[in-house]
Structure formats: C-alpha cells, structure tokens
Amino acid sequence: MxxxxxxxxxxxxxxxxxxxxxxxxxxxxxxxxxxxxxxxxxxxxxxxxxxxxxxxxxxxxxxxxxxxxxxxxxxxxxxxxxxxxxxxxxxxxxxxxxxxxxxxxxxxxxxxxxxxxxxxxxxxxxxxxxxxxxxxxxxxxxxxxxxxxxxxxxxxxxxxxxxxxxxxxxxxxxxxxxxxxxxxxxxxxxxxxxxxxxxxxxxxxxxxERPVGKERVHEVARLIATINDAIQRGGSLLLPVFALGRMQEVLAILHDARKFGRLVDCPIYASGLGMDLADYFDEITRKTKTLQFNRSLVKDLKIKPLPRKLNPGEDPQQRSLYVVSSGMMVAQTPSYLLASGLLGHARNTIAFVGYCDPDTPGGQLLAARPGDDFVFESIPLKTKVKAHIERFELSxxxxxxxxxxxxxxxxxxxxxxxxxxxxxxxxxxxxxxxxxxxxxxxxxxxxxxxxx
Missing domain, CATH: 3.60.15.10 (Ribonuclease Z/Hydroxyacylglutathione hydrolase-like)
Known part of the structure; x- marks a missing residue:
C-alpha cells in the first residue's frame, strides 16, 4: 500500500x-x-x-x-x-x-x-x-x-x-x-x-492527559453546576459549540438536567446551523438507530432564537444561557460577538466544551489570565478579562x-x-x-x- x-x-x-x-x-x-x-x-x-x-x-x-x-x-x-x-x-x-x-x-x-x-x-x-x-x-x-x-x-x-x-x-x-x-x-x-x-x-x-476526576460524567455535573452558579449570581453563561454534534449533545445534557430538576430556570438561546441539524439528528435516530436524539427536547427546553442583530461589545444582561457557534469563537460568529459583550463583566461565564486551536480567539481566551487585555480584532474592541473562563473535558x-x-x-x-x-x-x-x-x-x- x-x-x-x-x-x-x-x-x-x-x-x-x-x-x-x-x-x-x-x-x-x-x-x-x-x-x-x-x-x-x-x-x-x-x-x-x-x-x-x-x-x-x-x-x-x-x-x-x-x-x-x-x-x-x-x-x-x-x-x-x-x-x-x-x-x-x-x-x-x-x-x-x-x-x-x-x-x-x-x-x-x-x-x-x-x-x-x-x-x-x-x-x-x-x-x-x-x-x-x-x-x-x-x-x-x-x-x-x-x-x-x-x-x-x-x-x-x-x-x-x-x-x-x-x-x-x-x-x-x-x-x-x-x-x-x-x-x-x-x-x-x-x-x-x-x-x-x-x-x-x-x-x-x-x-x-486527562486528570483524575475529569471523567465525562463528572464534567457534565460540573458544567450544570457552573451554569447554575453564573445565573444565580446575576450573570449569563456562553457555551461556544460546534454546530454538528456538540450543540445537539449539549442540548440533550441540558434537557436531562432540567428534567431531573438539576438545572436552574433560565432562558436558553440557540440558533443557526446547529438548530437546523437537530432536525437531521431526529431523522437519523428514527431511520438508522445510530443516534439517541429527539427534536422534541428543543420544545421542552423552550429554546429561544438569538436576536437578529448582536451588538459587539454589548452585554445583553439577560441572565441567560447561550449555546451558539462557533466552538472556537471564530471571528464574526455569534459566540465571538456575544463574548465581546460578556467578557468584561465578572458576573458572566464563558465555558468551552470542545477542542480549541491555540491560534483561534477561543484558544487565545483560554490562555488569557484574569485582568488581561483581550482584543476582539475584527470588531475591533479591547476589553479586560473579568468574566469567569472555564474549560470542560467533553472532547x-x-x-x-x-x-x-x-x-x-x-x-x-x-x-x-x-x-x-x-x-x-x-x-x-x-x-x-x-x-x-x-x-x-x-x-x-x-x-x-x-x-x-
């Protein structure tokens, strides 16, 4: 060969x-x-x-x-x-x-x-x-x-x-x-x-190397606790996710948590390709039996679409959960624009659940320290890193x-x-x-x- x-x-x-x-x-x-x-x-x-x-x-x-x-x-x-x-x-x-x-x-x-x-x-x-x-x-x-x-x-x-x-x-x-x-x-x-x-x-x-205690079941529990903490302190939580696979996985995790009373009551915003693909995942589940996903969970979670116009640098102050692409917070995507408004306020959290290339905005934010200046180059906007930045081993x-x-x-x-x-x-x-x-x-x- x-x-x-x-x-x-x-x-x-x-x-x-x-x-x-x-x-x-x-x-x-x-x-x-x-x-x-x-x-x-x-x-x-x-x-x-x-x-x-x-x-x-x-x-x-x-x-x-x-x-x-x-x-x-x-x-x-x-x-x-x-x-x-x-x-x-x-x-x-x-x-x-x-x-x-x-x-x-x-x-x-x-x-x-x-x-x-x-x-x-x-x-x-x-x-x-x-x-x-x-x-x-x-x-x-x-x-x-x-x-x-x-x-x-x-x-x-x-x-x-x-x-x-x-x-x-x-x-x-x-x-x-x-x-x-x-x-x-x-x-x-x-x-x-x-x-x-x-x-x-x-x-x-x-x-x-996966540290001891970072097994998937523990990381899912920590994610739900982190969401609850952000909302309860008056902030919002942004989850940058990949449209194919990661968004649907996160929605299913949230659905389970809410079903069993573990997730705080708050608005959940999600939109774009990942939501469109939820219909495809439902069809794949029915026709191939290789997935476990039901489109009805979107209705159960009362998912709201993002506003059509996101203003760079503006904190929506909705005490909400945002599950949006891109997973690496690439410039001009919904996660990038939302992060530009959320990052400068300590009440908010930005949480990553997948791989981030070090050269992408998501990778750069993960490498930043509290109080650092962070530049959203394509907006352009510079702000202090005040929000909580979390990473979860859900690769x-x-x-x-x-x-x-x-x-x-x-x-x-x-x-x-x-x-x-x-x-x-x-x-x-x-x-x-x-x-x-x-x-x-x-x-x-x-x-x-x-x-x-």
Whole structure:
C-alpha cells in the first residue's frame, strides 16, 4: 500500500489521504483548513490531476474532512463517494452551509477564490454519494485489484466511522476521528479487535492527559453546576459549540438536567446551523438507530432564537444561557460577538466544551489570565478579562491512552500518525516505539509517498 498525506501543512486541517492498493487509487476525506482561506485552505490536489481516482471515502461530515469534497469531485467527475448512511443524510446540508459562508466571506473579507464551489455543484455531486450501514461489507473492483470496505461506528459525531479496507491478504484500518466514551446522543466507538497489518490513527489529544476526576460524567455535573452558579449570581453563561454534534449533545445534557430538576430556570438561546441539524439528528435516530436524539427536547427546553442583530461589545444582561457557534469563537460568529459583550463583566461565564486551536480567539481566551487585555480584532474592541473562563473535558476525541491501547492490540506492522499537532504526534511516536518496538511508526511529511 502507498500513502500520501495531501494536507499541505500536516497537523489538523485540510485532512486528506491518497492511498493506493495495487492499481486502485482511493482518497480518504477531502477537508478544508479552518484557519486558512481560499485555495490555500484546500488539500494539495495537484498529485491527483491527470490521473485516475477510483474511489473517495468519507469518515465523517466535519468540514475539516469534507470541506473540499466538491472541488476534487469537479476534477474527477466519475469517481463515486462512499460514507455511512448517517453521513449521507448530513453531508448536503453541511456543504450547502459551507457555500453560504464562503459567499459571505467573499463579500465581507474580499476573498476572490470564494466560493470554492456553488450550490449547483453540490446538487450535481449528490448522485454519486452512497451511504452504507456500519458493518456492511462493500466490494469495489478496479481494472485488476479488488478491495473490501467496511465502516465501523466511531463515536465522535453522528455518522463518524473508522474504515477497514482489505486488499488481498492484508487489512488496513483508518480510525478517522474517534471517541470511545458514550455521549448523551451517541454511543462510543465499536472498533474491531485484533490484528491489522497497517493502522492509520488520529492523534488529536496526544499532549492532553486527562486528570483524575475529569471523567465525562463528572464534567457534565460540573458544567450544570457552573451554569447554575453564573445565573444565580446575576450573570449569563456562553457555551461556544460546534454546530454538528456538540450543540445537539449539549442540548440533550441540558434537557436531562432540567428534567431531573438539576438545572436552574433560565432562558436558553440557540440558533443557526446547529438548530437546523437537530432536525437531521431526529431523522437519523428514527431511520438508522445510530443516534439517541429527539427534536422534541428543543420544545421542552423552550429554546429561544438569538436576536437578529448582536451588538459587539454589548452585554445583553439577560441572565441567560447561550449555546451558539462557533466552538472556537471564530471571528464574526455569534459566540465571538456575544463574548465581546460578556467578557468584561465578572458576573458572566464563558465555558468551552470542545477542542480549541491555540491560534483561534477561543484558544487565545483560554490562555488569557484574569485582568488581561483581550482584543476582539475584527470588531475591533479591547476589553479586560473579568468574566469567569472555564474549560470542560467533553472532547469528541478519544483520550490518548485509549487510542494507544487500541493501537497496541492491533500489533500492526506499520502505524501512520494523522490528525494531530506535532507535539501530539511525537507523544504517540514515542509511546508506540516503547510498546511496539518492531512496528514501523510513520509521521508522514505532506506530499511525500510512503510504502506501508
């Protein structure tokens, strides 16, 4: 098997791997880098030009894994795309939302490359999307070679899958993004145990050791207590969340807490793509049984939409809970604008429940100290950090020890490290070398070819 990482900068971003099995060329994901713009945000697709691409496989529908998919499909107009049935139900909505965002960015930020694809192109793509049930074996034949493909439930987010590929007498496993813990809306990963010849594993939390007492059940209880505390002292609490997965998970947690009388009575505001996706989660629950989410909880919680116009730097003073995107508080998103008004008042709390890139406003706020000046550059506005800043270990990614345990039991001859910053990959490389001294561990340099 040959493998090339097409993510220009490595790390976490425009995730995309080109893998070759005999004469079959397969692309695993084709994402968009969240911190870059224009063509620079896409994987480097030059190696695909002028050569056949037989198949595209999608692990899940976060934009760092699908955000450039219509671009590569435009250049390879006959290549089929396989994913889980749940991802098939989500992918069009996610791509259409991405096109909308790029259209706005073209106007507001003068990015001439945008949009990278249009709504019409997305509609032309969908006929090539096929959804498969987890555990279903799909054979795919090229001119000479044949592979067997099986998606395995990966936790993480609705539709997420690890991908098992068998070619001749060899078995390869791609973890994709994975979470082994059960979430309120989604059970943990169910990966096959036993040997694989090659393992391609995510490494997101390689530098994050979960402290004792930070188990998910304890963190959920601490989150509810923190919300109650903020409201009871006369403030508001902002929860920046990712629209796909994290918002629906948080809403389900809030619903349970209110149902059992643990959540203080307060207005809850939520809107945007995450609320739209609640309908999709309800449908996925009914049709695929891979989720546990009922749209009625939105009515039970009496969710209110955000005001159409959020004034930068203004504290709404509503004694309310805001569950809004983006999860990393990216500029000009609802969470960014709300934070600009809430941050300067000690009665308020801003609480993060997922991964924040250190270079994003969310990551920068987590690194700030009380009393520091914090600059909301795109507004522009400078304010003192007076609000309480909290972080909860509710990541959608597996702890490093769990991933290491899974990797070791595979006894793979080769292990490829992906989807992690350099220090995270380095931790895995060292830990794997210690426990699997005969295994070849590869941290791929972008655009280099590896025989694995």
């Amino acid at each position: 040959k493998l090339i990482d097409l993510n220009r900068d490595g790390g976490i971003g425009a995730n995309s791997l080109l893998v070759q099995f005999g004469d079959l060329r397969v692309l695993v994901d084709c994402g968009l880098h969240p911190k870059k713009v224009g063509r620079a945000a896409t994987p480097d697709l030059t190696l695909l030009r002028g050569t056949p691409l037989d198949l595209i496989l999608i692990t899940h529908c976060h934009l760092d894994h699908i955000g450039s998919l219509p671009v590569v499909m435009r250049e390879h107009p006959n290549t089929p795309v396989l994913m889980t049935a749940a991802s098939r139900m989500l992918i069009e909505r996610m791509l259409h939302n991405s096109a909308n965002v790029m259209m706005r960015q073209r106007e507001t930020e003068n990015i001439p490359d945008y949009p990278l694809f249009t709504h019409e192109e997305i509609e032309r793509c969908v006929g090539r999307f096929t959804g498969l049930a987890p555990g279903h074996v799909k054979k795919f034949r090229g001119a000479r070679d044949e592979i067997e493909i099986t998606f395995h439930h990966a936790g993480h987010v609705a539709g997420a899958a690890g991908i098992e590929i068998r070619h001749k007498h060899r078995a390869v496993f791609f973890t994709g993004d994975v979470l082994f813990d059960n979430q309120r809306t989604l059970t943990g990963a169910k990966f096959p145990a036993g040997h694989f010849d090659t393992l391609v594993t995510e490494t997101t939390r390689g530098i994050t 959608g990614h597996a702890d490093r020890e769990e991933l290491l345990e899974f990797a070791v039991q595979t006894e793979a001859r080769s292990i490829v490290l992906t989807h992690g910053d350099p220090p995270a990959r380095a931790w895995f490389a060292e830990a794997l070398a210690a426990q699997l001294p005969r295994t070849k561990v590869i941290d791929p340099v972008p655009l280099q070819t590896y025989q694995v």
